[in-house]
Amino acid sequence: MASISLKNIYKTYPGGVTAVTDFNLEIHDKEFVIFVGPSGCGKSTTLRMIAGLEEISSGDLYIDDRRVNSVEPKDRDIAMVFQNYALYPYMTVFENMAFGLRLRKVPKKEIEQKVTQAAKILGIEDYLKRKPKNLSGGQRQRVALGRAIVREPKVFLLDEPLSNLDAKMRTQMRTEIIKLHKELQTTFVYVTHDQTEAMTMGTRIVVMKDGLIQQVDTPDNLYEFPVNKFVAGFIGAPQMNFIDVMLSQEEKTDPVYAKFGRNSLLIDKATQKRITCEEVNQRQFVLGVRAEDVSLVSGADKKFKDATVKATVKVTEKLGNETLVYCSVDGVNGDVVVRAGARCNVLSGDEIEIGFDTKHVQLFDYDTEQSVLKR
Amino acid sequence: MKKDKKKENLITAEASAPAAPRDKTEGRFYRIVHSEAFSGYMFLLPWLIGFCVFVAYPIIQTFIFSFSDVQIRLGEIETSFIGFGNYAKALLQDAKFTDALGEYAMQIILYVPVITVISLILSMLLNSKLKGTGFFRTIFFFPVIITSGPVIKMFIDQGVASFPGIENLIDFEKLAETLPQFLVDALQFLTSEFIMILWFSGIQILVFMTGLQKMDKSMYEAAKIDGATKWEMFWKITLPALNPTIVLNVVFTVVMQSIFSLNPIISKIQTDMNATDGSGGYGYASAMAWIYFILMLVLLGVAVLIFKKHEKRIKTDRRFKLLKRAKGAKA
Numbered sequence: 001m002a003s004i005s006l007k008n009i010y011k012t013y014p015g016g017v018t019a020v021t022d023f024n025l026e027i028h029d030k031e032f033v034i035f036v037g038p039s040g041c042g043k044s045t046t047l048r049m050i051a052g053l054e055e056i057s058s059g060d061l062y063i064d065d066r067r068v069n070s071v072e073p074k075d076r077d078i079a080m081v082f083q084n085y086a087l088y089p090y091m092t093v094f095e096n097m098a099f100g101l102r103l104r105k106v107p108k109k110e111i112e113q114k115v116t117q118a119a120k121i122l123g124i125e126d127y128l129k130r131k132p133k134n135l136s137g138g139q140r141q142r143v144a145l146g147r148a149i150v151r152e153p154k155v156f157l158l159d160e161p162l163s164n165l166d167a168k169m170r171t172q173m174r175t176e177i178i179k180l181h182k183e184l185q186t187t188f189v190y191v192t193h194d195q196t197e198a199m200t201m202g203t204r205i206v207v208m209k210d211g212l213i214q215q216v217d218t219p220d221n222l223y224e225f226p227v228n229k230f231v232a233g234f235i236g237a238p239q240m241n242f243i244d245v246m247l248s249q250e251e252k253t254d255p256v257y258a259k260f261g262r263n264s265l266l267i268d269k270a271t272q273k274r275i276t277c278e279e280v281n282q283r284q285f286v287l288g289v290r291a292e293d294v295s296l297v298s299g300a301d302k303k304f305k306d307a308t309v310k311a312t313v314k315v316t317e318k319l320g321n322e323t324l325v326y327c328s329v330d331g332v333n334g335d336v337v338v339r340a341g342a343r344c345n346v347l348s349g350d351e352i353e354i355g356f357d358t359k360h361v362q363l364f365d366y367d368t369e370q371s372v373l374k375r
Numbered sequence: 376m377k378k379d380k381k382k383e384n385l386i387t388a389e390a391s392a393p394a395a396p397r398d399k400t401e402g403r404f405y406r407i408v409h410s411e412a413f414s415g416y417m418f419l420l421p422w423l424i425g426f427c428v429f430v431a432y433p434i435i436q437t438f439i440f441s442f443s444d445v446q447i448r449l450g451e452i453e454t455s456f457i458g459f460g461n462y463a464k465a466l467l468q469d470a471k472f473t474d475a476l477g478e479y480a481m482q483i484i485l486y487v488p489v490i491t492v493i494s495l496i497l498s499m500l501l502n503s504k505l506k507g508t509g510f511f512r513t514i515f516f517f518p519v520i521i522t523s524g525p526v527i528k529m530f531i532d533q534g535v536a537s538f539p540g541i542e543n544l545i546d547f548e549k550l551a552e553t554l555p556q557f558l559v560d561a562l563q564f565l566t567s568e569f570i571m572i573l574w575f576s577g578i579q580i581l582v583f584m585t586g587l588q589k590m591d592k593s594m595y596e597a598a599k600i601d602g603a604t605k606w607e608m609f610w611k612i613t614l615p616a617l618n619p620t621i622v623l624n625v626v627f628t629v630v631m632q633s634i635f636s637l638n639p640i641i642s643k644i645q646t647d648m649n650a651t652d653g654s655g656g657y658g659y660a661s662a663m664a665w666i667y668f669i670l671m672l673v674l675l676g677v678a679v680l681i682f683k684k685h686e687k688r689i690k691t692d693r694r695f696k697l698l699k700r701a702k703g704a705k706a
Contacts, residue, residue, distance in 0.1 A: 051596075051600060052599075052600075053596050053599065053600075072599075073599050073600045074600060074601070074602035074603075078600065079600065080596075080597065080600050082593045082596070082597060083593075084591065084593055086591060086593035086594045086596065087594075088594060088611075088612060089594075089616065090615040090616060099598070099603075099611075100600075100602055103601055103603055104602055147597075147601075151601075
């Protein structure tokens with residue numbers, strides 16, 4: 001149980017490449033923090049700096065108020081789970097889990113007790129005699145988790161632990177890791193590039209891009225109130241629809257319209273109130289709308305009054321529980337994705353009408369790509 | 376056009392008609408010729424012929440010769456069976472041969488562990504992230520290319536292979552007063568052969584380096600977090616993982632040392648084979664060759680057994696004790 005504090009952390013490699021820039025974060029005790037971002041955004045580097053496997057170029061790292069910049073990994077009281085499991089191939093599952101304890105000269109009886117207990121939690125009691133090569137991916141990752149558990153560390157560091165597993169096993173292990181966090185009541189720092197993992201597991205998510213923190217927030221807030229276009233696009237699947245729009249508002253009290261091509265959408269009053277810009281009339285913005293906030297509408301539908309546009313269906317994706325409809329809309333680069341019901345029967349080439357729920361749209365500055373809506 | 380139509384009809388008729396029972400032998404032949412195994416054996420055939428003619432046949436022939444008195448007269452080979460006569464002569468009467476055998480055995484016993492250890496250390500150094508490792512890798516591998524037969528003979532004759540500087544550093548006579556003679560001999564042998572040992576380590580270094588580069592780096596990181604020192608990582612992670620490579624290198628070293636062109640036994644066998652004074656001949660040379668071969672096999676077997684045993688020991692070490700206890704605790 002520990003808190004981690006990262007203050008002005010930089011990581012610069014000898015070639016001059018900066019992987020992490022001015023990283024500031026307070027991770028509280030028992031928190032499950034997720035670092036998420038595309039490949040090369042510096043999330044793994046940051047985790048490795050916390051682990052002590054990577055040197056910190058500048059800045060301060062504290063674990064429980066103790067500065068650990070130059071403390072050896074073994075003395076940081078952390079345990080790490082790697083993407084490729086990093087099990088010792090010539091040792092059995094038991095030996096793999098006992099290795100760290102043996103090096104710490106823990107009495108043999110205690111080792112046996114801890115290993116069997118951890119194996120019981122993870123359901124790998126029957127595999128203790130086996131070598132890693134005789135285990136499936138999921139079992140190997142459990143052993144890797146077991147190796148971390150027996151150490152009873154203050155902090156668990158997990159570097160994309162589910163990336164090598166198939167989709168079904170990933171979902172199963174995801175739930176198990178969440179359960180494990182609840183059971184162990186310890187600080188977890190988890191790195192992933194999979195936004196589903198991030199959204200389902202973390203108590204807080206750190207979204208990173210190009211070595212910089214973009215936003216640190218709870219999963220709900222990240223989804224509802226992204227601070228910029230990158231976060232809005234990265235979180236959520238399918239990706240948020242982005243439309244370059246021109247806002248028009250004749251008087252300050254008048255309603256705001258978002259215009260693109262021959263289309264015009266009336267922005268909901270609640271959203272209008274959240275706009276932070278002084279003057280929006282005739283200014284270009286990026287309108288962001290999630291697929292579930294766009295619907296197929298029939299002419300009689302009044303829900304989307306003044307917020308409907310004509311569209312042509314390009315492709316439909318039947319996912320079983322829902323259908324994703326990809327449409328082309330006048331004035332929009334790329335497709336607009338609509339999340340429709342499971343039994344939606346539109347076909348490619350159909351001319352349809354789609355409605356935007358402008359209460360839940362996002363607005364980003366055209367140049368800075370920062371959100372112009374307050375919470 | 377008509378012809379084409381006929382052809383078409385034929386094809387459709389063939390396709391629709393039930394498959395006519397084929398001639399059994401033709402079918403089997405077709406299957407064999409078109410099997411993957413057949414292609415494989417065809418590719419192997421030139422080598423197999425070469426092996427039978429140039430290796431298997433001579434081996435059998437020398438085995439027969441070794442129990443015979445062989446006389447070559449005007450292109451005809453006359454053999455008369457004399458039992459173990461040639462073997463008895465080689466082992467009991469020919470002091471030169473037994474001395475050479477002893478020297479060879481001593482050389483293998485000293486060379487194999489030393490070459491293995493030195494090449495392991497060098498490969499680990501060359502595998503580390505140091506500047507100019509590419510240059511050093513070339514330097515250590517270079518002798519493998521240049522030390523082929525005649526070149527190495529010239530080097531040895533000119534004294535390049537020995538390093539008097541090292542030999543003169545140690546006063547072996549004084550050492551003999553405190554250490555047993557065989558240890559002093561071994562030490563003297565090693566110092567005088569030091570450069571040869573380095574020269575013969577090129578391939579082994581390369582083999583070890585491939586073994587080392589195959590290892591997963593995150594395994595070492597996990598060990599680092601687990602609290603292992605570099606020393607512990609070497610003994611508990613690197614060495615067990617390298618064990619198959621060690622066995623491979625041991626076999627390679629023994630074989631290379633045994634077939635080395637300047638090997639004294641091989642030269643003795645060659646001169647005795649062509650001796651015209653009646654002391655040697657094909658029969659005697661064959662017997663010596665077979666004794667040499669068996670000794671080589673024994674040494675190879677012992678070396679492999681030692682390292683295999685080491686591997687097993689690593690595998691079973693502590694594991695069962697702890698597992699037994701774990702079972703006991705569970706019960």
